[in-house]
Amino acid sequence: MGRTIREILENQPNLSRDRLIPILQEIQDEVGYLSEEAILLTAEFLKLPTSKLYGVATYYDQFRFEPRGRYHIRICRGTACHVEGSLNLLNELEKILKIKPGQTTRDGLFSLDIVRCIGACGLAPVMDVNKEYFTGFSIQDVGQILKTYRERELL
Ligand code: FES
Structure with a gap:
């Protein structure tokens, strides 16, 4: 079984805000997409508003918010x-x-x-x-x- 979102966040060497994109990328690589849970937890760990996270993540077309298809x-x-x-x-x-x-x-x-x-x-x-x-x-x-x-x- 892959790592949970919480495990990924807990194992970050540092939780500075300029690590937001690589962290989201790591979560997506592991889980396949950015779920609501992923956004909420990342916001909590980085102490950022969820609106800011959505704003950043939707700006980059590499992020997806729906599970992948088969x-x-x-x-x-x-x-x-x-x-x-x-x-x-x-x-x-x-x-x-x-x-x-x-x-x-x-x-x-x-x-x-x-x-x-x-x-x-x-x-x-x-x-x-x-x-x-x-x-x-x-x-x-x-x-x-x-x-x-x-x-x-x-x-
Ligand atoms: S594989 Fe290089 S541009 Fe498509």
Whole structure:
């Protein structure tokens, strides 16, 4: 079992306010998203108002406030992937899944996030689904990729 939010906070070497972003990042890496509990506890430990925490966390698009779906999609929006059309790919994902980055489909199957360069620029555009990587794909492939995961659920 992973660490609890309280354990993560209790084990911080220091709880200064300028550590807010790395702490939230650590919690999200461990738990998958920033729950209400995560926000409340972090605010308590750092002695900050929760409104301030929400303000900061919503400013950065790497934070999500909903649990991940069974299949977590990360689409790269770094420069090389942008040049290779990742904005259109993102739009297609949003259209098919009917969610925006940071959200999860109602059936809990898919969640979507944006990442900034996953270090495979030469293979752009890049996305991964639960760390299964797709590279050099086009907008026509997006529907088929999603369908493959939907079908896995039926097996
Ligand atoms: S910009 Fe997408 S992998 Fe580097």
